[in-house]
Amino acid sequence: MWNNRKSILLSIVCTGAAILLVVLFAALMPLFPRLAPADGSILFDPAYLKKAMPTFYACCLPALVALLCLLRMLIDIRRGNVFVKANVSRLRVISWCFFALFVILILTAVFRITSPAIILVAIASGFFFLLIRVVKNVIDAARELREEHDFTI
């Protein structure tokens, strides 16, 4: 029977897998230009991959930080600690990670690779930055309400 606990466990597993993928991606990145098949697609163009590599690496760091925060948050949620200060702080960190991604991608689009895809991902990152900040504010308000409820005797 599917329940909330299993759902959280699935989220933890998916987040763990995403962390592993980011680490693998970063480790195997230098090999991509050599392994890329010459099929004419820009995504497999070794010159493009080499040009995009600093951006990929710069994006890996905030992505990893955000995923680790997400993992710790999910572990806390599994323990029943949802509306706690630590989760609010983690959401704040995650939102700033998205802002960092937004800045990195915008700078890449302006100075290195002018690609609509990169601009789109940058806009999406900026949107997620705002979205997660709102969620953070909601969780913080809920934490205050819960604290007040817990300390009403």
Next chain:
Amino acid sequence: MDIVVNLDVMMAKRKISSGDLAARIGITPVNLSVLKTGRAKAIRFSTLEAICRELDCQPGDILEYTPEEPAEPP
């Protein structure tokens, strides 16, 4: 906070232990401790009523308003 809880004073006057009072008013000793130490954010009328009944006192004997002195400007 400007509200001081004098529950321990009244309990000492009535010679009643925390565990005993908690059991009589129907709250946990942990919550009574929260109330006694001034960490509580609010108190229900039902709890206040039960405390006043068991300690035979008025709400003013338990709660006291003492304004905090404003901080000195730097």
